[in-house]
Amino acid sequence: MEGSDEAGQEMPVGDAVVPDSETLGASAAVKAHLGDAYDGVARYAEMLRDQGELRGLIGPREVPRIWERHILNSAAVVPYLPTSGSVADIGSGAGLPGVVLAVMRPELEVILIEPMERRTTWLAEVVGELGLKNVQVKRGRAEEFHGAFEVDAVTCRAVAALSKLVRMSMPLVRVGGEMVILKGRSVAEEVEPARKILRKYAAGQPDILEGITVEGVESTTIVRVRRGK
């Protein structure tokens, strides 16, 4: 396992030394990175740590790396999202990145879309516990909401390859709005197979961007593509 071992010892990642997840989550660097959102995000991390595995939301290997792999990774998408308006997180699962971005951007209207009841129950509990006034949880597949509403931006993480994501997400994006999605490093390989469906929405060439986290934590890849028609 990269980042921290079972005993929470420091383990090297590349040249950097990453502290165990709890230490990282309580660090001055993370507090500065999250600013006013820190307390809400930290409470969410705590809920995930205490209940995530038990409720089948995250695997046991994820518990010791909640901050670096999940919370900070999700937060990396936030600078690329609009500061106001509406954002839908497709396939929100345990609430990643949707809950993190809702806490960090309280002026955004955030819609969490998730088909599995067990997960929407959890999401509703998190929204209640954190007192998030800017979040709606909608149960269903993204495709079921085509034609029902449109948002300024769609985000998602770990749901499908780019061509499938465009198919399920772009109908929910208003013309002129964007998909801003967290992806693995090999996303460039997903662009070619997605060309045809991207053309349908006059979407052009996707931007592949670096999502920065905090020093010592691996950055992530973000794909941003605008709906032209």
Ligand SMILES: C[S@@+](CC[C@H](N)C(=O)[O-])C[C@H]1O[C@@H](n2cnc3c(N)ncnc32)[C@H](O)[C@@H]1O
């Ligand atoms: C691997 S999980 C990722 C969850 C979360 N985004 C994360 O990064 O931890 C994929 C999620 O997408 C949801 N999902 C699958 N197909 C979907 C669809 N067509 N529309 C919306 N959500 C979908 C699944 O139920 C699951 O919760």
